Amino acid sequence: MNKSKLHKDTLVIHEGYDDTQHHGSLAVPLYQTSTYSFETAEQGEKRFSGEEAGNIYSRLGNPTVRILEERMAALENGAGALAFGSGMAAVSSVLVHLTKAGDHIICSRGIYGCTFGLLGIMKEKYNISHSLISMTTEEEIEKAIRPETVCIYVETPINPTMELVDLKLVCEVARKHGLAVVVDNTFTSPYLQNPIDYGADFVLHSATKYINGHGDVIAGLLVGKDAEEIQKLKMTVQKDYGAIMSPFDAWLLIRGLKTMPVRMERHTANAERILAYLKGQKLVENIFYPFDQSNPQLNIAKRQMKAGGGLISFTVKGGKEGAQTFMDSLSLIKIAVSLGDAETLMQHPATMTHSGVPEADRLQMGIEDSLLRLSVGLEHADDLIADLDSAFSALTQKYSTHA
Numbered sequence: 245m246n247k248s249k250l251h252k253d254t255l256v257i258h259e260g261y262d263d264t265q266h267h268g269s270l271a272v273p274l275y276q277t278s279t280y281s282f283e284t285a286e287q288g289e290k291r292f293s294g295e296e297a298g299n300i301y302s303r304l305g306n307p308t309v310r311i312l313e314e315r316m317a318a319l320e321n322g323a324g325a326l327a328f329g330s331g332m333a334a335v336s337s338v339l340v341h342l343t344k345a346g347d348h349i350i351c352s353r354g355i356y357g358c359t360f361g362l363l364g365i366m367k368e369k370y371n372i373s374h375s376l377i378s379m380t381t382e383e384e385i386e387k388a389i390r391p392e393t394v395c396i397y398v399e400t401p402i403n404p405t406m407e408l409v410d411l412k413l414v415c416e417v418a419r420k421h422g423l424a425v426v427v428d429n430t431f432t433s434p435y436l437q438n439p440i441d442y443g444a445d446f447v448l449h450s451a452t453k454y455i456n457g458h459g460d461v462i463a464g465l466l467v468g469k470d471a472e473e474i475q476k477l478k479m480t481v482q483k484d485y486g487a488i489m490s491p492f493d494a495w496l497l498i499r500g501l502k503t504m505p506v507r508m509e510r511h512t513a514n515a516e517r518i519l520a521y522l523k524g525q526k527l528v529e530n531i532f533y534p535f536d537q538s539n540p541q542l543n544i545a546k547r548q549m550k551a552g553g554g555l556i557s558f559t560v561k562g563g564k565e566g567a568q569t570f571m572d573s574l575s576l577i578k579i580a581v582s583l584g585d586a587e588t589l590m591q592h593p594a595t596m597t598h599s600g601v602p603e604a605d606r607l608q609m610g611i612e613d614s615l616l617r618l619s620v621g622l623e624h625a626d627d628l629i630a631d632l633d634s635a636f637s638a639l640t641q642k643y644s645t646h647a
Contacts, residue, residue: 256504257502259315272498273308275302275308275491278301288300303488308498309489311494311498312325312489312497313325316434317467319501321438321441322469324467324470324475326474326478327465328487328489329488329489330462331462334449334450334465335359337482337487338477339362342394343370345372346392348390350375350377351377351397352397353376354399354402355402355428356399356403357598357599359397373392376605376608376609379413381413386417389417393423394423397428398425398444399428400431400437401555404617405532406431406555407541407610408544411442411443411444415442418443425445426444427439427447427448428448431555431583433454433455433584434447435504435505435550436549436551436553445468445470446467447466448464449465450463451465451497452464454583455504456496456497456584457507459585460496508554511620511622514623515552515556516535516552517625518625518628519533519556527639527640529558529560531556533555533556534552534553535549535552554619554621555583555620557615559612559615560614560616560639561643567615567616569642570635570638571616573638574634574635575631575634586621588619589618590617590619591617592617593617594611594613598611
């Protein structure tokens with residue numbers, strides 16, 4: 245069978261694993277070991293020098309982790325992948341790899357709160373500056389490029405506003421200037437969007453989310469389109485900073501990946517049901533979802549995404565007070581950060597995931613006090629809508645009482 249023609253639904257189950265090399269075990273074995281023995285001292289010397297392939301020490305490579313990396317590279321249409329202890333470990337490692345003191349990074353105007361914090365640290369300690377721009381036009385991107393610019397960092401959809409960035413446009417401008425493009429693809433999973441297909445150099449995920457799908461792992465993954473570049477990053481930044489993934493976490497992610505396509509279809513189907521419901525609520529001011537027919541960026545969504553995914557953000561009447569009243573009135577839906585779990589989660593970005601972003605910057609990103617982010621889970625959509633309906637009733641009662 246030609247493996248290059250296999251669908252992602254099949255790759256998530258089979259890629260990177262040959263059971264004949266693992267005593268016929270159908271499930272990927274968990275190699276819970278810190279180090280590996282050598283047959284001879286000469287073999288150890290050759291492996292450390294790179295003359296001979298093989299295991300040395302689990303910070304430098306582990307069979308279970310390696311299977312996950314090969315599977316992720318195939319899913320993102322990349323040439324190599326690296327697994328990290330968290331999504332932020334993947335973010336920090338690739339940015340350290342690409343930059344040096346005095347360099348400049350162009351970023352999408354909205355980014356995860358901890359990524360924003362990391363950029364602040366890089367500026368303070370190493371004079372690596374950054375610019376947050378909307379990236380809506382070629383002219384805007386060109387204007388932001390400086391002599392010291394080395395890369396463009398993109399989230400799309402952006403957390404938590406669901407704003408989209410045209411990957412084809414960004415990558416075309418980047419190629420003209422020899423800039424690397426890094427895309428945080430966490431919100432879509434590799435099942436719904438593949439940035440390398442549009443020219444991105446690196447794609448990263450907080451694997452905690454859709455890749456795992458069960459809320460029991462903290463992990464990050466980085467895929468690159470160039471195998472040599474990924475190997476260089478592995479043997480420098482990852483090796484010496486030590487931001488690795490444990491074999492057990494890799495084993496859990498391999499297990500979670502097997503159901504990712506099925507889960508993403510259910511997340512999306514539920515989100516579409518809830519989107520239709522929210523459109524009929526008078527206390528909802530704005531709704532943000534890539535495949536919303538009224539989304540002005542719908543053409544971009546349809547061009548680079550397979551479907552809208554499981555994240556919906558919306559604003560409610562009453563600002564911060566209204567948003568928190570709404571959340572406190574939920575019972576089935578949990579108040580929690582993160583996303584991509586089987587459970588439906590809701591959070592308030594202004595006071596939670598993006599609370600470390602100064603108010604002026606937060607508002608510039610489009611994160612208002614009334615904004616809520618809903619990670620739609622795998623429950624029955626009717627039950628989720630009933631819970632939302634109860635919360636809207638409580639909010640209606642609050643404002644009718646105040647009136």
